[in-house]
Amino acid sequence: MNQEPAESSIVVCPDGPLIVRGDFEIVTPSGEPVPRERKTVALCRCGASAIKPYCDGTHKMIKFRTEPPAS
Amino acid sequence: MKIPEPRGPISTALFGVLPEEPGTAGNTLQALHRMISTRLAATPDIIEDDDLQLTLFCLYELHYSGLEGVSDDWEWAPGLIQVRHLLEGPFEAALRQAAAEAAGEVELPAGAGATSDAVADVLFGLAGRDTGPSLSRFVAKKASMDQLKEFLIHKSIYQLKEADPHTFAIPRLSGRPKAALVEIQADEYGGGRPERMHSALFARTMRGLGMADEYGAYVDAVPALSLAAVNMMSLFGLNRRLRGAITGHLAMYEMTSSQPNRLYGNGFRRHGFDAGVTHYFDEHVEADAVHEQIAGRDLAGGLVEAEPHLLADVLFGATAVMAVDGRLSAHILQSWENGKSSLRAAVPAAA
Numbered sequence: 022m023n024q025e026p027a028e029s030s031i032v033v034c035p036d037g038p039l040i041v042r043g044d045f046e047i048v049t050p051s052g053e054p055v056p057r058e059r060k061t062v063a064l065c066r067c068g069a070s071a072i073k074p075y076c077d078g079t080h081k082m083i084k085f086r087t088e089p090p091a092s
Numbered sequence: 093m094k095i096p097e098p099r100g101p102i103s104t105a106l107f108g109v110l111p112e113e114p115g116t117a118g119n120t121l122q123a124l125h126r127m128i129s130t131r132l133a134a135t136p137d138i139i140e141d142d143d144l145q146l147t148l149f150c151l152y153e154l155h156y157s158g159l160e161g162v163s164d165d166w167e168w169a170p171g172l173i174q175v176r177h178l179l180e181g182p183f184e185a186a187l188r189q190a191a192a193e194a195a196g197e198v199e200l201p202a203g204a205g206a207t208s209d210a211v212a213d214v215l216f217g218l219a220g221r222d223t224g225p226s227l228s229r230f231v232a233k234k235a236s237m238d239q240l241k242e243f244l245i246h247k248s249i250y251q252l253k254e255a256d257p258h259t260f261a262i263p264r265l266s267g268r269p270k271a272a273l274v275e276i277q278a279d280e281y282g283g284g285r286p287e288r289m290h291s292a293l294f295a296r297t298m299r300g301l302g303m304a305d306e307y308g309a310y311v312d313a314v315p316a317l318s319l320a321a322v323n324m325m326s327l328f329g330l331n332r333r334l335r336g337a338i339t340g341h342l343a344m345y346e347m348t349s350s351q352p353n354r355l356y357g358n359g360f361r362r363h364g365f366d367a368g369v370t371h372y373f374d375e376h377v378e379a380d381a382v383h384e385q386i387a388g389r390d391l392a393g394g395l396v397e398a399e400p401h402l403l404a405d406v407l408f409g410a411t412a413v414m415a416v417d418g419r420l421s422a423h424i425l426q427s428w429e430n431g432k433s434s435l436r437a438a439v440p441a442a443a
Contacts, residue, residue, distance in 0.1 A: 034385050035209060036216075058288075058375070059279050063382040071354070076381040078350030081220060 036087050038063040038076035047074065093153065093308025094160050100143025102127050106150060106175075110162045114169040121171035128178050138186045139416065142436075144179060145316040145323060151176045152326040156256060157307060180327055184334075187324060187412045194415035198407060205400045208393025215340070215388045215410055219347035227421040228352035230428065231359035237301075240359060242434055244298055245310040246424065250322045251294040251372075252307045255280035257325035258342050264335045267398060272390035276342070276383045290379075293372040297360075300369035313435045317420045324416055328409055336405030337412070339395050343387040344410035348417075349380035 029043025041062050047055040055074060063076035067085035070077045098104040105127060109120045128144070135141045153159055154167045166172055198218065201210035231243060255277055262273055282288035295305035304310070311319075328338035357373035367374070392410075396403045427434035 032385070034389070035213075037385055038381065040382065040385055059283060059379065059382065061275060061279070061382055061386075063378075063385060072378055075378050077354065077377050078381045078384065081216065082351070 033087075034063075036085055037066075037080055039066055040064075093157065093306070093311065095162070096146060096150070096308070096311045098143075099146045102131060102143045103146045103150070106147050110150075110159065110166060113163060114165045114172070118171060121175065124175055125171075125178060128175065132178070132182050138179075138182050139190065139320045139419075140316045142316040144183075145319040146311075148176070148179045148183065148323045149311070149319045151179070152323060152330070153308075155260075155326070155330060156253060180331075183320075183323065184327060187327075187416070188408060190415040190419075191408055191411040194418060195407070195411035198411070200403070206393075206396050206403055208389050208397050211393035211396045211403070211406065212343075212385075212388035214407070215343050215392060216347060216384075218407075218410055218414065219344060227425055228355035230425055232355035232362070233359075235359050235428070237363060238433075239428055240363065241301055241303060243356075243424070244301065244303060245313050245435065246318045246420070248294070248298060248305075248310050249308075249314055249318050250325070252291050252305070254290040254294065257322070257329035258338055260329035261335055261338045264332045265339075265395065268394035269339065269391050269398065272386045272394060273339070273342075276346075276386055276391070279379055279383065290372070290375070293375055297369050297372045300365060315423070315434070315436055317416070317423060321416050321420055324412060334405060334409075336395060336399075336402030337409030339387070339392040340406035340409030340411075341413050342409075343384070343392040343406075344413040346380045346384040346387045348413075350377050350384070353377050353380065 027043070029041065029045045032040040032042070034040060041064060042060070047057055047062070049055060065073050065076045065080075066087075067080035067083060069079040069083050069085070071079065095107050095110070096103075098107055102124065105120070105124045109117045109124065112120075128147075131141075131144060132138070135144060138144055150159060151172065154162070154164075154172075158164060195218065198214065201207070201214065206214075227243075231240070235243065258273065259277055262270060262277070265273060278284075280290050282290070282292065286292060298305040325338070325341060328334045328341055353373045353376035357370040357377070360370050360373070392406045396406055424434040
């Protein structure tokens with residue numbers, strides 16, 4: 022394993038989006054760049070954002086959970 | 093900004109002394125000190141006291157872009173700092189009381205030393221239960237053109253210097269919380285592109301409605317509560333001992349921003365405004381969904397991991413926003429629902 026920190030990182034936010042930081046590009050399946058306005062982005066993973074692929078905070082309203090409920 | 097219209101004897105006295113040179117004003121400052129002590133003993137509520145909030149606002153302004161015709165030497169003049177301290181003590185006490193009332197019972201993470209995830213959890217929990225009346229829904233569905241302008245006037249007191257109060261906290265932090273704050277602020281300041289600074293986007297929105305966009309253009313029009321909301325940030329940002337509160341403030345501000353901004357944008361779209369006007373709001377839907385994660389976990393949470401004793405102040409900062417901004421939203425809504433302006437009675441309605 023390389024001991025240097027990676028160029029980019031993805032932070033897996035509990036009950037929330039993926040925060041992507043570093044050197045990366047976001048593209049469509051055909052390779053077109055997806056408009057991007059900031060260096061660090063939050064990617065939707067609840068599926069309910071109105072601005073996908075980016076997060077708009079809607080996960081909080083739909084009570085999106087990343088962990089299965091305790092049984 | 094221009095020196096505003098005074099709102100009582102104390103702001104009158106302050107605006108009388110500021111055009112002088114700091115070295116020559118000793119007696120006047122002592123008189124000002126005595127007037128404030130008397131007023132503080134008598135005011136029913138410092139948070140809504142026009143004369144005291146305007147005085148504090150202008151004292152803080154010396155640390156930002158200054159006041160026209162006033163020497164920059166006043167910024168650290170000991171006599172004036174004493175006056176500021178005299179106001180800050182009772183203001184902070186009133187904020188702590190209002191915050192405690194707004195927050196009620198807060199469930200704290202169990203055990204010593206809360207993790208950053210646990211702090212973020214508590215803050216998201218607080219943000220989620222904010223059940224006050226919804227100004228954003230009113231703006232989206234019902235606000236008239238004049239009410240949209242009023243809304244921008246209230247917001248302009250902060251948004252035309254958006255992010256500045258929190259920037260004061262950067263050198264008071266280190267490591268993870270510092271990196272987090274710098275990352276958020278870089279985005280607030282446009283990532284190197286001045287035209288994308290959030291304050292510049294807000295100015296563009298104001299121009300789109302034919303309004304004045306110079307910083308402080310509408311200070312005379314807003315009630316004490318709108319000034320108090322900004323004074324609270326300056327208090328937290330300019331006092332190192334309150335570094336917990338400024339991080340909690342930013343975290344709560346970001347956590348209660350994305351969805352309201354979508355609704356604000358809808359209100360302006362409903363009146364036919366294009367993306368040039370709504371860009372400010374649209375930008376915040378996306379930006380603040382990023383910022384809320386960083387502010388809750390890395391900034392506020394990271395600070396509590398480094399300095400566990402600051403947890404209480406992080407929560408104070410977070411709940412103080414809920415209290416003051418909630419009260420301001422309620423005032424605006426109540427005014428509008430009664431067919432009245434939410435601005436100061438003495439000032440004609442929005443330009």
